[in-house]
Amino acid sequence: MSTSTSAAVKREARLDTAVAEPTNVLIVGVGGQGVITVSKILAQLCLQNKLKVKQSEIHGMAKRGGAVFSHVRFGSEVYSPTIPLGQADILLALEWAEGLRWLSYLNPDSGTFISDTQMIIPPFSCRDRERGATSNYVHRTLDQVKQHVPNAFAVDATGMATELGNPRTANTVLLGMLSTALDFTVEDWQAIIAQSVPPKTLQVNQKAFVLGREWIQSDKHIAAREHVEEATPPAAPMVDNVVVDLEITEAWCKGCDICVKMCPERCLVLNSNEIVELTDPDACTGCRLCEWLCPDFAIAVHVQKIETTVAEHR
Amino acid sequence: MTETSMHAFEIRDYLRKELMPHFMCPGCGHGIALRALLWALYELDIDKNNLAIVSGIGCSGRVGAYIDANTMHVNHGRPLAYATGLKLARPDLEVIVITGDGDCLAIGGNHLIHACRRNLNLTCIMLNNEIYGMTGGQVSPTTTVDRFTTTTPFGNHEPGFDSCKLAAAAGAGLVGREITLQVPALKNLIKEGITHPGFAFLEVISDCTEIYGRKNELGESPEMMLSQKASTRSDVYGNSVDQPFRPNAFETGVLTRNDRPEYADAYKQHMGRIMAASN
Numbered sequence: 156m157s158t159s160t161s162a163a164v165k166r167e168a169r170l171d172t173a174v175a176e177p178t179n180v181l182i183v184g185v186g187g188q189g190v191i192t193v194s195k196i197l198a199q200l201c202l203q204n205k206l207k208v209k210q211s212e213i214h215g216m217a218k219r220g221g222a223v224f225s226h227v228r229f230g231s232e233v234y235s236p237t238i239p240l241g242q243a244d245i246l247l248a249l250e251w252a253e254g255l256r257w258l259s260y261l262n263p264d265s266g267t268f269i270s271d272t273q274m275i276i277p278p279f280s281c282r283d284r285e286r287g288a289t290s291n292y293v294h295r296t297l298d299q300v301k302q303h304v305p306n307a308f309a310v311d312a313t314g315m316a317t318e319l320g321n322p323r324t325a326n327t328v329l330l331g332m333l334s335t336a337l338d339f340t341v342e343d344w345q346a347i348i349a350q351s352v353p354p355k356t357l358q359v360n361q362k363a364f365v366l367g368r369e370w371i372q373s374d375k376h377i378a379a380r381e382h383v384e385e386a387t388p389p390a391a392p393m394v395d396n397v398v399v400d401l402e403i404t405e406a407w408c409k410g411c412d413i414c415v416k417m418c419p420e421r422c423l424v425l426n427s428n429e430i431v432e433l434t435d436p437d438a439c440t441g442c443r444l445c446e447w448l449c450p451d452f453a454i455a456v457h458v459q460k461i462e463t464t465v466a467e468h469r
Numbered sequence: 470m471t472e473t474s475m476h477a478f479e480i481r482d483y484l485r486k487e488l489m490p491h492f493m494c495p496g497c498g499h500g501i502a503l504r505a506l507l508w509a510l511y512e513l514d515i516d517k518n519n520l521a522i523v524s525g526i527g528c529s530g531r532v533g534a535y536i537d538a539n540t541m542h543v544n545h546g547r548p549l550a551y552a553t554g555l556k557l558a559r560p561d562l563e564v565i566v567i568t569g570d571g572d573c574l575a576i577g578g579n580h581l582i583h584a585c586r587r588n589l590n591l592t593c594i595m596l597n598n599e600i601y602g603m604t605g606g607q608v609s610p611t612t613t614v615d616r617f618t619t620t621t622p623f624g625n626h627e628p629g630f631d632s633c634k635l636a637a638a639a640g641a642g643l644v645g646r647e648i649t650l651q652v653p654a655l656k657n658l659i660k661e662g663i664t665h666p667g668f669a670f671l672e673v674i675s676d677c678t679e680i681y682g683r684k685n686e687l688g689e690s691p692e693m694m695l696s697q698k699a700s701t702r703s704d705v706y707g708n709s710v711d712q713p714f715r716p717n718a719f720e721t722g723v724l725t726r727n728d729r730p731e732y733a734d735a736y737k738q739h740m741g742r743i744m745a746a747s748n
């Protein structure tokens with residue numbers, strides 16, 4: 156079996172010359188937050204420090220507010236541009252749900268999770284058609300995350316940046332936090348930031364960087380002070396609970412099937428007399444599509460809106 | 470816990486209930502267009518006593534008969550001519566014309582271009598189902614090429630009108646188009662048309678399931694409506710979506726608008742000058 160032997164030899168040879176594993180930083184968020192800017196700054200910094208670096212990114216496909224992620228890998232040698240599952244050393248999230256989405260990429264033994272608590276609820280993907288449904292935006296809290304992640308920090312970076320006078324520097328606040336987990340000097344960081352941001356925003360970006368860095372170093376997160384409290388995503392928003400009453404005028408229905416086929420919840424049928432019937436009242440959301448599209452005005456949807464909290468709703 | 474009730478529009482308030490159910494075939498798009506019109510009237514808070522609906526001949530023309538307001542059902546192709554006379558005599562009335570592709574573009578084509586040219590404050594809603602529905606399915610000026618009708622048993626070979634381009638070129642103050650599937654958008658377009666101070670021409674892409682759909686195997690109403698949606702570009706997205714992939718898709722929403730002088734105003738001013746000169 157000479158072939159398998161030579162393969163084994165090759166593998167061993169490779170292990171012999173194996174270089175130190177690269178450092179893996181995964182930066183995630185949604186379109187417009189500055190994920191790419193952060194990763195470019197980090198990549199430039201690595202290059203200036205004579206490290207090999209590979210960065211690969213996907214921006215939200217043709218959708219404003221879509222998911223954006225960027226893999227940055229650096230070290231004495233980097234082969235693949237993408238971070239394998241479970242091997243990110245740092246997961247930096249500019250948006251809470253995006254952070255949670257990528258948790259499986261974090262190294263379960265040594266990974267560090269740093270996330271803004273800002274919640275950007277996607278207009279389409281979180282729409283739940285169930286009657287009175289809440290947005291199905293992720294409900295996990297920082298404490299729940301901490302049970303699985305060795306080092307987890309959640310911070311209202313956007314709030315901090317807003318206090319500084321420019322909410323768009325939230326990514327620089329997070330960069331400050333990220334800097335504490337890497338071995339580059341503060342001077343190098345500040346220099347690269349100066350090269351990367353528009354001159355007009357230099358000052359505020361520098362302040363934002365310092366603020367983020369100090370926040371982690373000052374143990375504020377451990378002392379559970381203000382920002383940590385805010386870090387738990389707010390619960391129990393008010394939701395619209397609705398009571399729907401479908402009034403069907405049988406004498407006007409001509410059994411054209413429009414409402415049956417167009418109802419998004421498939422809760423209408425034609426009965427044996429070819430007249431419309433509501434078979435699943437619980438599924439009906441009161442969307443009115445059947446009422447609007449019935450050419451014979453045989454359906455009237457009466458909707459009563461009742462505001463309840465999520466807790467009441469459940 | 471607070472309770473609010475929404476949506477006070479009750480279509481029955483605008484219908485001649487004693488005539489219901491209406492005569493149209495199951496699934497006919499004209500009924501949906503009627504809802505959108507009545508909804509627009511409700512939202513604009515138009516007094517029914519102050520409203521005159523003038524309609525021609527055809528299934529589209531019959532739609533007017535179900536509206537609980539002042540209605541005139543006039544001869545084929547002529548609703549715009551009657552409406553012009555009515556509006557000049559009674560400028561206080563809100564005058565709305567309901568017509569069909571045959572009524573408006575074939576026998577009534579000349580009335581349309583001159584109504585556009587004059588720019589009198591009327592709203593003309595043309596229900597385009599690409600066929601003479603009422604008379605059993607003859608070819609119309611908007612029938613798609615290769616489609617079958619009773620008068621084109623081997624398929625239609627005549628190119629059709631783009632009625633919106635026609636109306637815009639003839640000078641209509643506002644021109645728009647919408648499909649029946651987009652009911653709230655259609656309602657909003659009709660509101661735009663009614664509130665526009667000059668002549669508004671609105672093409673509603675409707676469907677004649679019973680005759681045109683069946684003859685051409687276009688499916689039932691839901692299928693026909695969905696394929697209309699696929700052949701138009703949505704106004705909601707600024708008509709821009711899919712532009713590179715479907716260059717020939719029809720645009721929807723308000724397509725053109727101009728502020729040429731409104732005919733009655735211009736007429737009044739013109740007469741004022743003559744009277745002043747002769748005194």
Ligand SMILES: Cc1ncc(C[n+]2csc(CCOP(=O)(O)OP(=O)(O)O)c2C)c(N)n1
Nearest residue numbers: 527528529545569570571572600601602603
């Ligand atoms: C002067 C005159 N010519 C012909 C007719 C026959 N006729 C009745 S409706 C119609 C066509 C209607 O087509 P359209 O306007 O598209 O209305 P639809 O039924 O399709 O809604 C015709 C030709 C008539 N009633 N009067």
Ligand code: SF4
Nearest residue numbers: 418439440442443445
């Ligand atoms: S309102 Fe009508 S279309 Fe909407 S879910 Fe209920 S039955 Fe279906």
Ligand code: SF4
Nearest residue numbers: 408409411412414449
């Ligand atoms: S759309 Fe109207 S007429 Fe058609 S089946 Fe439904 S209720 Fe009946």
Ligand code: SF4
Nearest residue numbers: 493494497528602677
């Ligand atoms: S013949 Fe066609 S246009 Fe006329 S009512 Fe029937 S479906 Fe509608």
Ligand SMILES: [Mg+2]
Nearest residue numbers: 569570598600
């Ligand atoms: Mg027609």
